[in-house]
Amino acid sequence: MSRPESTTNSFSLALKALLCACCLLLCCGAVSTQAETIVVYHFNPESHSDRNLVLKNTFDQYFQVSHNIQLQPVDDRATFAALIANKPASLFIMSDWQYHQLESSNNDLTPYLRGIKDGNDTFRKLLIGKAPLSPQHATLAVSGTEDYVYSLLGSMRLNTAPLPMQQLRLLTVPKDIDALLAVSFGMADAALATENSYEKYELLYRNEYQLLKVLGTSTPQKRLVVALYRQHLPALQVALEALLDMSQSPNGQLGLKLLGLDEWTLLPTTQDRGGQL
């Protein structure tokens, strides 16, 4: 009698052990699924950061269809630089200017995708005003961060006398069109805006546009870049593919338009570096 009991007990114990093992596996699975969430960080000093919420909602809506990916917009450069310095298995969407600021201190950070608009991977910023800027004081309406703006102005080809850099006062506004309207309505003496925004302004407000002059032109600026640490490429393939596929779905296209892009393209150098996309 004792032997069958013992067999039953052993069977019951084995069942319990199996059950525990299953639970453990499930728990670990859940934990690892959580751990596998890929974060795509976004920071763009070329534009103001009042749009973080709309970017996050739109991108997450697109990613959640079939991926475990999240967008995390970042407010300031220091936080973004600190995140990159930790070398996480994440993607980083940033301006090309920002990438070049960071690449010297983050050697393995590699650009993989480039933003494209109207078939171009570059744009120019223009300095636009009604008249040459006063050497005494001038207010400049800009939609980018201060360090980016001064760097851009420093390398700009000017149609007027050198800019009174020490006397410039920057008025940060959310968008390029705001900057142009600020000049038209007398809140600023000049605006920094993309060529595309300036062309839009011509269609929008022809009378005011005709009063404006291009005071300076930047060198061609590369559009947004998606960078990663090469050692994390295998883990990030799925996220890179999701970004590349954005132009194929309405939700993805909406996300791209919010960034001012039509699509992402794989950088040619990526293939040379072993990219398998």
Place this chain on the structure above:
Amino acid sequence: MTTVLRYLLALCCSLAIGGCQNRTALPQQPDTFTVLVVNSNSALPRYEVPVQAFLKTIKGAELVTVDLGEDELPTETLQDMLNAHRVQAIYCVGAKALGSIDYLSPATPVVYSSVLSWREFQSRKHFYGVTDGVAPAAQLAWFKHFFPNIQRIGVLYSDTSENVLKDARHSAEALSLTLNTRKIAAGEARTPHIEALLESSDAIWILPDPEVLDSEANTVQLFEQAHRRKIPVFAYNPFFMELGATLSINADLATTGRQAALMVQSLQNAAPESNIQFPAGSNVSLNLRKVREYQLNLDSDALNSVSELLDQ
């Protein structure tokens, strides 16, 4: 000798008087430029956001801040602050702050923002401000930017918004837009006016007019009539998105704080060129559901200007 003494005495007197005159004429030369920042209520983002933006932007000034949120005797508090500090400029955010300072009427220049009743203060000497709403011309420009096919914009207005509308008409012409307008009197039935506007317009634009938007029921009615005809409503505050507005353009509060900081800084050298500035920054809310439902032609390039998107 006596004559010489008299001349010398007269010269001394005139030098002494001249010296006195010079001393009184000389402006005070404080070591630092001190700005009193008066916040109507720091618990409300409407006031706190511009204050924070102001504090981040202002350069080369000593700042003294005061929050009147819980203060039941604001004029006494402010008088104490003015007595305790040699203030060269005052930044008031909100009507409580500006009203209290106005009551004390100090000789110090005052810059203000986030004040709905800014028109009351625009003629005050030494008062400079950023208005509460985006300029009508800028609002119209944004409408055109998002919806280039919309040409005729209907506006219901009263005596209250007549002046705003007069300016807006000029701006609309410059933007090649047509404003269809209907004026209503207090207590007048508005349904026929709204129907007439909807008949002749591609969109309805609502203005901050307390006689037109005199009750929730009348406001909802306007939105419902427009919705039945699938005509978009453009608004000046994101609050109207909940009622079914398709697009809203409102002032970016942080930018108003930055504008105020630049106005205060320019006071160190000379008076600002203009007493009043419109907000230079805008927040754009867009309802994509309405865009699809009404089959509107949206310029997708404008989407990179959107701050808030309704798409569920």
